[in-house]
Amino acid sequence: MPTRTSAPPTPPAASPADRLTALLPSPEPVCLIGPDGALAPAAPGTRTYPMPATADLLDAYRRMVMGRRFDVQASALVRQGRLAVYPSSRGQEACQIAIGMALRPTDWFFPTYRDCVALVARGLDPVQVLTLLRGDWHCGYDPAATRTAPQCTPLATQTVHAAGVAHGERLQGRDTVALAVIGDGATSEGDFHEAVNFAAVFRAPVVFLVQNNRYAISVPLSRQSAAPSLAYKGIGYGVPSEQVDGNDAAAVLAVLRHAVAHARSGAGPYLVEAHTYRIEAHTNADDPTRYRDAAEVEAWLARDPLTRLETHLRGNGALDDAGAESLAAQAESAADELRRRMLDDPALAPMDLFAHVYARPTTQLEEQRARVAGELATEVSR
Ligand SMILES: Cc1ncc(C[n+]2csc(CCOP(=O)(O)OP(=O)(O)O)c2C)c(N)n1
Numbered sequence: 001m002p003t004r005t006s007a008p009p010t011p012p013a014a015s016p017a018d019r020l021t022a023l024l025p026s027p028e029p030v031c032l033i034g035p036d037g038a039l040a041p042a043a044p045g046t047r048t049y050p051m052p053a054t055a056d057l058l059d060a061y062r063r064m065v066m067g068r069r070f071d072v073q074a075s076a077l078v079r080q081g082r083l084a085v086y087p088s089s090r091g092q093e094a095c096q097i098a099i100g101m102a103l104r105p106t107d108w109f110f111p112t113y114r115d116c117v118a119l120v121a122r123g124l125d126p127v128q129v130l131t132l133l134r135g136d137w138h139c140g141y142d143p144a145a146t147r148t149a150p151q152c153t154p155l156a157t158q159t160v161h162a163a164g165v166a167h168g169e170r171l172q173g174r175d176t177v178a179l180a181v182i183g184d185g186a187t188s189e190g191d192f193h194e195a196v197n198f199a200a201v202f203r204a205p206v207v208f209l210v211q212n213n214r215y216a217i218s219v220p221l222s223r224q225s226a227a228p229s230l231a232y233k234g235i236g237y238g239v240p241s242e243q244v245d246g247n248d249a250a251a252v253l254a255v256l257r258h259a260v261a262h263a264r265s266g267a268g269p270y271l272v273e274a275h276t277y278r279i280e281a282h283t284n285a286d287d288p289t290r291y292r293d294a295a296e297v298e299a300w301l302a303r304d305p306l307t308r309l310e311t312h313l314r315g316n317g318a319l320d321d322a323g324a325e326s327l328a329a330q331a332e333s334a335a336d337e338l339r340r341r342m343l344d345d346p347a348l349a350p351m352d353l354f355a356h357v358y359a360r361p362t363t364q365l366e367e368q369r370a371r372v373a374g375e376l377a378t379e380v381s382r
């Protein structure tokens with residue numbers, strides 16, 4: 001008769017209160033470097049995170065300088081008629097650059113229309129990044145090769161894709177993490193809730209990064225959600241969450257690295273809310289003076305993520321005038337090159353508009369395709 005071996009002792013189950021505490025975000029946004037560039041004292045009850053190494057902070061600063069110059073250049077390209085539309089992320093650079101620094105090249109990134117700077121900071125070709133916004137093609141880069149999904153305009157759909165890809169990668173035994181960015185307004189979309197729930201139930205290695213820039217076009221956060229922080233939206237689904245000062249690059253990087261490590265370890269998804277602000281209009285088609293005060297914008301300019309990190313790095317001797325000037329010159333020459341490359345008119349194949357979207361196109365799409373083909377034929381014969 002086989003003898004029964006005793007099972008290894010199971011650790012005592014965490015109490016419901018402990019399980020809830022483990023999910024809760026810090027009561028205040030995590031901040032490591034304050035708006036004045038000095039080390040910020042930890043607010044009571046806030047989780048502690050290690051300060052990133054000085055080399056990482058210098059790298060973050062370099063990426064932000066490059067990113068801001070790119071953003072200014074892209075905005076100018078709209079005015080010059082070279083770009084159809086550009087949603088600026090000025091003021092959100094700390095979030096934008098931390099994404100690429102927290103992810104491995106083999107991890108998947110799911111951006112929105114507002115995340116061009118994050119794509120450039122991740123190392124994608126700036127002209128390819130702007131292809132969609134120029135209206136040239138579906139997406140300018142190869143999503144499979146870059147492990148970067150096309151920039152998503154239908155709000156929140158990218159979160160579902162991220163959860164699915166993360167789950168699929170895990171099923172295939174890989175330790176890939178997927179990071180999906182989403183705006184404050186888009187957290188009201190059903191897709192976001194379905195994605196967070198699916199990821200939690202299947203322990204999919206996804207990080208959801210909410211860039212709370214206070215507005216969904218003209219709709220302020222107060223008309224979007226009554227939650228104390230958007231980070232609390234994870235708890236109902238059993239997803240650990242954190243909130244961070246989204247204008248403190250050191251804090252965003254530290255928190256995102258923690259979230260990515262959590263997901264990679266097999267512990268399931270993580271939700272991070274970054275408190276930040278959109279300094280520019282929603283897009284060039286928007287007039288923000290109709291729905292917000294100049295004083296509010298001024299207050300956020302005083303919390304500028306670039307100035308904050310620069311002051312910190314200069315204060316501890318890691319950056320001097322020569323270093324800052326050399327980075328500014330690099331950013332200027334990258335902007336020059338972008339401007340020059342965007343002057344070339346690409347060869348377009350308008351019928352490609354109807355390709356690569358559906359395996360079996362819908363009837364409406366077939367009708368539209370026929371109409372465009374007819375119009376093109378008329379133009380040619382004119
Ligand atoms: C499903 C869907 N509904 C509506 C829109 C129109 N729309 C485009 S951007 C936007 C506001 C989104 O705000 P938020 O999620 O806060 O992102 P932000 O633009 O501030 O980065 C809306 C309503 C859309 N693109 N997709």
Ligand SMILES: [Mg+2]
Pocket residue numbers: 183184185211212213214215216217
């Ligand atoms: Mg927003």
